[in-house]
Amino acid sequence: MVEFPFAPLRLPRFDPVVMDAIKILGPKTLVASPERQLEADSDMQIVHRVQAGDVAAFDRLILKYRERVFSIVYHMTSNREDAADLTQESFIKAFQSIQRFGGQSSFFTWLYRIAVNSTLSHLRKGRLRSFFSLERVDSDEPVSKEIIDALTDKTDADRDAFVHELQEKLNDAMQKLSTKHRTVVTLFEIEGLSHQEIADVMDCSVGTVRSRLHYAKQLLQAELQPYTRT
C-alpha cells in the first residue's frame, strides 16, 4: 500500500458511534482466548505506533481487518456497495479516534463495535439500497466445497445455479430477521465470535445473545427448511 504521508489529527472527534464504543468498552476487560490475546497484543503495538505518529502502521491494521469488517457489514446489509462504504467509514472513524483508544479492549473488538454501530445506524436510517448484491462463493475453499458437494449431486453448471439460488434464499431469510437478530447470527455463525464477545460488541448480556441466537435460528430454520437435510 502507498505510504501515508500525513500525520493524523490529534484533535478528538466526538462521533457518537465511537463515543458509544468507548463508553461501552471502556470499563470492561474482555475475556479472550490465548490466541486472541496474542493478536490483541500485536494490534496494541501497532496502535501505539500509530498514536506515536507512524501513520503507515495503520495500513497494517486495515489490511488485517478489512475483510472481516467487510464481511460483518456485508452480511448485515446484504449489499456490496453499502458494505464497502460502511467499512471504509468505520476505518476512518477508527483512524480519527485512535488517539483516544486506551486499550481497555482489544483493537478488533473496538473496531467491530464501530462497524456494527455504524451499520445499525445506517440500517435505522433506512438508507438501504433496494437491491441486494451477492458475492461469489469461493468454491475452492474446503468447507464451502464440502457443503456444496453435500447439497448437490448435479453437474458443475447446475451446481453454480443451485449455489446462486441458495445464496438468494439465505439473503432473503437473513433480511427477514431484525437487525439485532441478524447481527447476532452474523457475528456468531459467520464470523465465529464467542457469546461473550458478541455481548461486548452489542452491549448486552450473554443470555440476551443466546436468546436472540436461538430465536433467529428458529426463523432461519423455517425459511431454509427445503435445503436442510438431516
Add this chain to the structure above:
Amino acid sequence: MTLEDILRLKRAERPSAEFWSQFDRELRVKQLAALVEKRPWWRTISLGRILGGVRRFHLPLGATAVLAATLFSVRDFQAPKSSTVVAPSSAHVLQSGGLTVASAVSMREVLSDHAEPALINVTGPAPDASEDLAPVVPPLVLGAERTAASTGGQFGSMVGVAPHADEPSVFVSSHGRGAVEKFTELQSADTLLSRRLLSPARGFETRVLPARSKPVEPLAQMKVPSGSRRSNLIASATLAATTVPVITSERSARALSDERIYDTSSRVNARGAGVLVKF
C-alpha cells in the same frame, strides 16, 4: 446438512481482488479528505484543552476574580456615603474635608440634646483652617472626626441631610434654630476654641438657610390646551356679563332711593364666595 452448515457457506462469499484494490483507493481518498476537511469549530473543542488552559491560568484568574469582587464591594460600600452629599448647598460644605467634619464633631457636643436634626451650614477655607486646627484639636478628637466622616449616617443625622432624593434635602426646624442660637452664643463666648476656630475672621459663618419648597414636577406645571381654551371662553363670557354701560348703571343708581337700595341689599346676602337671595 444443518442450518449451521448452510450459514457457514456464507463465509465463502468473498469479493474479488479488483474489489479490494478499488476499496483501498477509495479508502485512501476518504482518509485524505477526512484529514484536510475543515472541521466545525465545535468539533475542534477539546475539553481537556479547555481544562488545561484554565488550570494554567488558575492563579491569575483567581486573583482577578478577588480583585473584581473587592472593587465591587468597595464601590457598593461607598455608594451610600456619596448619596448623603446630594444637596447642592451642602456639597461645598462637605468638600472641605477634615475641617468641616471637625466643626461638625465639635458641634455634636452642642447639638447632642436635640432629637431632630438641624441644618447648620459651616463654610470656611479648608487648607488654612486645617493647618490651624492641628495644634488645637487633640489627636483623639481627630480620630473621632475621621470616624464621623466615614460614617455618613451620623453626619447626616447631625447636619440634617435627608437620605432620599424626593424629600427636601435641607430643612430647618425649631430645634435647629435653637442649636444655631446656642452655636452663636458659643461662638460669642470667650473661649479659646471659639475664638480660634469659629470666629468669622477665619471664615466661619453661621446662618439659617431658608426652607425650600418641594420640587414640582415639570409635567405637573404644564397647562392642558383644553384648560386654556376653557379659561378664554369663561373670561369672554364674564366680560360680556359684567360690561354694563356706565350710563345705564348711573341712571339706575340715581333712580333708586336709599331705602330701596338698603332693602335690596338686605335681601341679597353676600357672604364670601356665595350669594344668598331672600324672597
